[in-house]
Amino acid sequence: MKLRNGTYHLIKSAIADFKRNKIRTFLTSLGITIGVMSVVMLIALGLGLKNYISEQFEGLGANLIMVMGGSGLGGGGDEGGGFSGPAGMFGSVIEFDERDVSSLRRIQEIEYVVPTYFKSLSIEAEDNEETGYVMGVNEEFFGLMNSEMLEGNVFDKSDLQGRTKVAVLGHNLSENLFGEAGDGAGRTIRVDNMRLKVIGVLEKTGDREMDKAAVIPYTTTFASLNPDKTFWSIYLGVTSEDDVETASEKAEETLLKRYKEDEFSITEQSEILSTVNQIFAVLNAILVAIGSISLLVGGIGIMNIMYATVTERTKEIGIRRAIGATKKDILVQFLAESVVLSTLGGLVGLLLSVLIVMAIRIFFPAAINTLAVVIAFGVSGFIGVFFGVFPAKRAADLPPIVAIKYE
Amino acid sequence: MIKLKNVSKTYFLGEEKVKAVDNVSLEIKKGEYVSIVGPSGCGKSTLMYTIGLLDTPTSGSVYIDGQDVSKLTDEELSHLRNQKIGFVFQSFNLINKFTALENVLLPTKYLKDKLDFDPQERAEELLKQFGIWDRKDFFPNKISGGQQQRVAVARALIMKPSIILADEPTGNLDTKAGHEILDLLSDLNKKLNVTIVLITHEMDIAKRTKRKIVMKDGQVISK
Ligand SMILES: Nc1ncnc2c1ncn2[C@@H]1O[C@H](COP(=O)(O)OP(=O)(O)OP(=O)(O)O)[C@@H](O)[C@H]1O
Ligand SMILES: [Mg+2]
Numbered sequence: 001m002k003l004r005n006g007t008y009h010l011i012k013s014a015i016a017d018f019k020r021n022k023i024r025t026f027l028t029s030l031g032i033t034i035g036v037m038s039v040v041m042l043i044a045l046g047l048g049l050k051n052y053i054s055e056q057f058e059g060l061g062a063n064l065i066m067v068m069g070g071s072g073l074g075g076g077g078d079e080g081g082g083f084s085g086p087a088g089m090f091g092s093v094i095e096f097d098e099r100d101v102s103s104l105r106r107i108q109e110i111e112y113v114v115p116t117y118f119k120s121l122s123i124e125a126e127d128n129e130e131t132g133y134v135m136g137v138n139e140e141f142f143g144l145m146n147s148e149m150l151e152g153n154v155f156d157k158s159d160l161q162g163r164t165k166v167a168v169l170g171h172n173l174s175e176n177l178f179g180e181a182g183d184g185a186g187r188t189i190r191v192d193n194m195r196l197k198v199i200g201v202l203e204k205t206g207d208r209e210m211d212k213a214a215v216i217p218y219t220t221t222f223a224s225l226n227p228d229k230t231f232w233s234i235y236l237g238v239t240s241e242d243d244v245e246t247a248s249e250k251a252e253e254t255l256l257k258r259y260k261e262d263e264f265s266i267t268e269q270s271e272i273l274s275t276v277n278q279i280f281a282v283l284n285a286i287l288v289a290i291g292s293i294s295l296l297v298g299g300i301g302i303m304n305i306m307y308a309t310v311t312e313r314t315k316e317i318g319i320r321r322a323i324g325a326t327k328k329d330i331l332v333q334f335l336a337e338s339v340v341l342s343t344l345g346g347l348v349g350l351l352l353s354v355l356i357v358m359a360i361r362i363f364f365p366a367a368i369n370t371l372a373v374v375i376a377f378g379v380s381g382f383i384g385v386f387f388g389v390f391p392a393k394r395a396a397d398l399p400p401i402v403a404i405k406y407e
Numbered sequence: 408m409i410k411l412k413n414v415s416k417t418y419f420l421g422e423e424k425v426k427a428v429d430n431v432s433l434e435i436k437k438g439e440y441v442s443i444v445g446p447s448g449c450g451k452s453t454l455m456y457t458i459g460l461l462d463t464p465t466s467g468s469v470y471i472d473g474q475d476v477s478k479l480t481d482e483e484l485s486h487l488r489n490q491k492i493g494f495v496f497q498s499f500n501l502i503n504k505f506t507a508l509e510n511v512l513l514p515t516k517y518l519k520d521k522l523d524f525d526p527q528e529r530a531e532e533l534l535k536q537f538g539i540w541d542r543k544d545f546f547p548n549k550i551s552g553g554q555q556q557r558v559a560v561a562r563a564l565i566m567k568p569s570i571i572l573a574d575e576p577t578g579n580l581d582t583k584a585g586h587e588i589l590d591l592l593s594d595l596n597k598k599l600n601v602t603i604v605l606i607t608h609e610m611d612i613a614k615r616t617k618r619k620i621v622m623k624d625g626q627v628i629s630k
Contacts (some may be wrong), residue, residue, distance in 0.1 A: 082553020324517040
């Protein structure tokens with residue numbers, strides 16, 4: 001009861017002073033508002049960027065394992081994303097064949113085995129030409145990638161057995177060739193002097209290569225494109241995340257029977273994700289550090305105003321000492337004031353940030369996390385104490401006689 | 408109750424030494440109504456602040472209820488001021504951002520132990536007794552000087568102090584309002600047996616008290 005009474009009195013007293021100095025209170029807490037806003041917004045944007053990239057990855061299916069010739073992602077390819085073909089790779093690299101496919105298929109944990117032939121080519125329609133990627137895969141590919149159809153169908157097992165000349169187009173490729181992406185279904189394209197019937201068009205995925213691909217049965221590539229019947233890479237998929245580790249170990253074991261250790265690489269999707277997460281943790285820390293500079297400036301603003309307040313209210317301090325306030329009472333009073341001032345600023349900063357984040361979420365997955373809220377309250381409260389304690393100490397240490405005689 | 412032994416307060420202004428209070432010894436008993444009188448600059452206020460524990464003497468000792476106050480910590484002195492001493496100043500010294508009632512209640516916020524009375528009730532009682540209950544929610548700058556000084560007296564009394572130190576309490580008031588305040592003080596002394604030290608430079612006012620302490624140039628020339 002007593003404590004509540006005291007705290008109530010302190011806050012009431014602080015607010016009475018703010019009311020008398022509305023503009024000053026507003027400007028002082030504005031410093032903290034801006035500081036908290038910049039930190040919270042930078043965190044929100046950093047998170048947004050991370051979410052954006054994660055979404056791109058999730059489009060590929062979470063439990064994906066990539067088997068590639070050479071040293072894998074680190075050894076070359078383009079930097080565009082996880083799903084980069086080996087188009088840019090150099091050096092002597094082994095290529096996989098159907099024997100590898102069937103031996104990998106024997107691994108129990110593995111649900112999907114998708115051999116992938118990949119080539120950048122010119123793709124022609126009746127009166128249009130466009131550079132795209134030919135991807136020779138099996139029918140499991142669409143399940144592994146969680147593909148969604150815009151129009152038509154995907155090919156099936158019988159198309160692979162029959163080496164049928166069909167293609168499923170990526171959204172952008174179809175759009176560039178036929179004007180409307182959906183118009184591609186039922187039309188014919190020409191690749192390397194081979195006429196292919198478009199049986200379906202995929203929804204936009206956001207992956208640059210997928211969206212510009214003509215996906216065809218890998219057996220169809222054997223005719224002229226890929227007479228060696230080899231694959232750049234093999235994608236493996238497992239149903240449960242818990243199996244990823246075992247599956248990739250077993251895949252390595254299997255391949256080691258035929259190839260040397262440095263001739264191929266196995267990369268798990270989650271590995272790439274965790275690398276991305278690490279990069280963003282560092283980025284986030286840097287952003288917070290930059291934002292903190294404005295918090296520091298806001299804190300100095302509070303300190304400045306609190307010193308002015310103490311001088312201005314010397315007489316009040318004297319009166320309070322005369323009627324029995326101890327040094328500690330005075331210290332707590334001024335400290336409470338700077339903490340209330342700073343926390344109010346922090347609260348407003350947080351609210352404004354939430355509004356801004358809600359507005360930009362329409363086109364960018366920015367987010368407010370617990371860290372942001374903790375910073376808004378914790379740090380602004382801490383700033384109130386840290387920058388308030390020196391002025392408050394000065395107030396408390398004023399000799400009562402000097403304070404009461406002050407005019 | 409109050410005892411001063413060879414109390415001096417010297418201010419050093421560069422080369423010059425100002426003896427504001429010069430070797431004063433005196434004793435004021437419980438329930439006394441005393442005035443300290445003397446010309447301007449003779450050291451009355453300095454003496455009062457010393458008795459009121461707001462200032463410390465350069466030499467000599469101050470005893471309150473037999474206790475040598477030089478042995479007390481700043482915190483203990485604050486508690487003593489809170490519980491035993493009430494101040495009334497010439498310029499009222501109310502806090503302008505608080506209402507009359509809030510000003511009267513302010514000393515109760517600084518008591519660390521439990522109050523043995525209900526502060527709201529006691530404040531109401533005092534303000535009613537002084538005829539300013541209807542002004543309880545007014546801010547100090549919205550009421551007359553006489554009313555402000557009554558608020559100040561109520562604030563000085565709320566903690567049931569045994570000593571009231573009043574430094575020229577009528578200095579900023581007209582004759583009528585001044586007399587009302589003085590009547591109020593002598594009433595308190597008679598009815599509640601509160602020790603009152605009244606500081607003034609007017610002999611007329613000093614005559615109202617039973618005992619006069621006359622000062623000149625920092626020294627007590629008659630007690
Ligand atoms: N802080 C100070 N520094 C230097 N000299 C001071 C200080 N305070 C008071 N004095 C001097 O001490 C002397 C006594 O001052 P004090 O205020 O006690 O007088 P007073 O009797 O209360 O006068 P008045 O009736 O005008 O209020 C004066 O000469 C004054 O100039
Ligand atoms: Mg004086």
